[in-house]
Amino acid sequence: MRVFHTDQFVLPLPPGHRFPMGKYRLLRDRLAAELPTVMLEAAHPASDGELALVHTPAYIAGIADGSVDARVMREIGFPWSLAMAERARRSVGATIAAARTAFTEGVAGNIAGGTHHAYADRGGGFCVFNDAAVATRLMQAEWSRTRARPLRVAIVDLDVHQGNGTAHVFRGDDSVFTLSLHGAKNFPFRKEASDLDVDLPDGCGDDEYLHALEVALAELDARFSPGLVFYLAGADPHEGDRLGRLKLTFDGLEARDRRVFDWAWERGVPLAFAMAGGYGERLEDTVQAQVNTFRVAARYAARWHNRAR
Numbered sequence: 001m002r003v004f005h006t007d008q009f010v011l012p013l014p015p016g017h018r019f020p021m022g023k024y025r026l027l028r029d030r031l032a033a034e035l036p037t038v039m040l041e042a043a044h045p046a047s048d049g050e051l052a053l054v055h056t057p058a059y060i061a062g063i064a065d066g067s068v069d070a071r072v073m074r075e076i077g078f079p080w081s082l083a084m085a086e087r088a089r090r091s092v093g094a095t096i097a098a099a100r101t102a103f104t105e106g107v108a109g110n111i112a113g114g115t116h117h118a119y120a121d122r123g124g125g126f127c128v129f130n131d132a133a134v135a136t137r138l139m140q141a142e143w144s145r146t147r148a149r150p151l152r153v154a155i156v157d158l159d160v161h162q163g164n165g166t167a168h169v170f171r172g173d174d175s176v177f178t179l180s181l182h183g184a185k186n187f188p189f190r191k192e193a194s195d196l197d198v199d200l201p202d203g204c205g206d207d208e209y210l211h212a213l214e215v216a217l218a219e220l221d222a223r224f225s226p227g228l229v230f231y232l233a234g235a236d237p238h239e240g241d242r243l244g245r246l247k248l249t250f251d252g253l254e255a256r257d258r259r260v261f262d263w264a265w266e267r268g269v270p271l272a273f274a275m276a277g278g279y280g281e282r283l284e285d286t287v288q289a290q291v292n293t294f295r296v297a298a299r300y301a302a303r304w305h306n307r308a309r
Contacts (some may be wrong), residue, residue, distance in 0.1 A: 001301035002029065002101045003294070004043040004094035005111040011084050018242075019077065019126055020279060027111055027275070034291065037298050041095035043110070045086065050096065051129055053137035054169055056121045063088065063128060076123040088128035089117065095131035095274055097229065099139050102270035106304025107261070107297055114232040114276025116163035117188065125161065125187060131274060132230045133169045136176060139228060150175050154226035154269075157194075158213070159234030159276040160186060160244040167192035171260055177224040179216055181209070182246050183237075196220065202245045206252030209237065213256060214216045217263050229264045229271040233257060235278030235289035243279045254292045261300040271298060 007024035031038045051060050062068030066080045078084050089094040101108035115127035123129070136153045143151035154177045155170075157163040162182040170176040177195045184199035191197070198216050200209065236244040239255060248256070264271040275293070278286035 001107060001109070001111045001298050002039045002041060002098075002105065003004065003111060004041050004097045006087050007111065011078060011087060012081055014079070018279070020283055020286065023278060023283055023286055023290070024111055024172070026283065027290050029083060030287060030291050031111075031258055031294055034147065035106070035294060035298055037302065038294060041097070043090045044136060045089035045095055046092035046129070048097060050138055051089070051092065054120055054130055054133045055118075059121045065139040072122050075125075076128055077126050078128075084128070087117075092129050092131040092134050094140055095135045095230070095272060098272040098274070099135045099230070100264055102228065102272040103139075106265075106307070107271050107273070108302040109272070109294065109297055110274040111276030114159060114234065115147055116157055116159060116166045116232060116276070117161070118165045119168055125164065126214075127165065130165050130169060130248060130283045132232065133166055135174050136170075136228075136230065140175065143227075151228060152224065152226050153177070153228045153230065154179065154220060154224060155230045155232070156220075157181070157232040157276075158237070158256060158260070159232050160236040160241070160246055161234075161277060162186075162188060162191045162197065163194065163232070164188045164190075164192040167194040173190075177220060177226065179220055181212060186243070186245055195223075200246060203247050205247045206249055206255070209246065209248055209252060210255055210259070213259060217259070226269055229269050231260050231271055231273040232276040233260075233273050233293045234276035235280070235293075236276075238278075238280065238285060238289050240280050240282060240285045241278065242281050250289060253289050254296060257293045257296040261296055265300055265303060271300075
């Protein structure tokens, strides 16, 4: 299974900053040590043209040269730097590469990504560019070169925070289905309307969550038939997350992952996944939840490989 990373670009964050930048390198090290079937590859940056499939030229230029409004950077939550701008491009590039790979190999992943709070003209909540949105538009454009029927894409967002930027980008677009399961009282406090939103109460545990996911996937099935799935596998619904407010165990998160991968597998739909959020009180808990996701993904990638033989 091919997995793309950008952790060679470490943002110079001030002391005490709450974003756990170190999780990406820890995750890559554990994947290299524990999952021999995972092939780790450095991602190429997304180009201006690729980013412009979703984002405004002024915003792209402002992030590139640091001229973006200071209020926008405060909403994003990172100080501007060349490393931040380059990492944001490469995080999008990693999801693009994962999507292209998924078409030929069934499953592929991005160690980072899941930056679903970014709108066309601004970022927010540690999200600069919206990787799943850009990759969706690019895959649709590439698909249309050789096929008359448009590519239909489902974005299954299981980060604990609602994918407001993604929902806004694809509002009214019947070629993309946005599904978000998230904490009802969590950030963002003014939510956008996804095609299907599932609001979960504080303290929601494994059984309640998995039932809600099953109902949501059944509704997705009834309303939409995708040719590609993007899965945002946030670790932040975990009970040990500082920002999550839900109570899923490691077993519950792994059952969630299996259900999503199995749903795509049963329908023969390629799936590209990204890690999205994770802010554990103990950094090792976030990394463990993510390693578990990759372990599940690797099993389904092997199934795809055997199917293609």
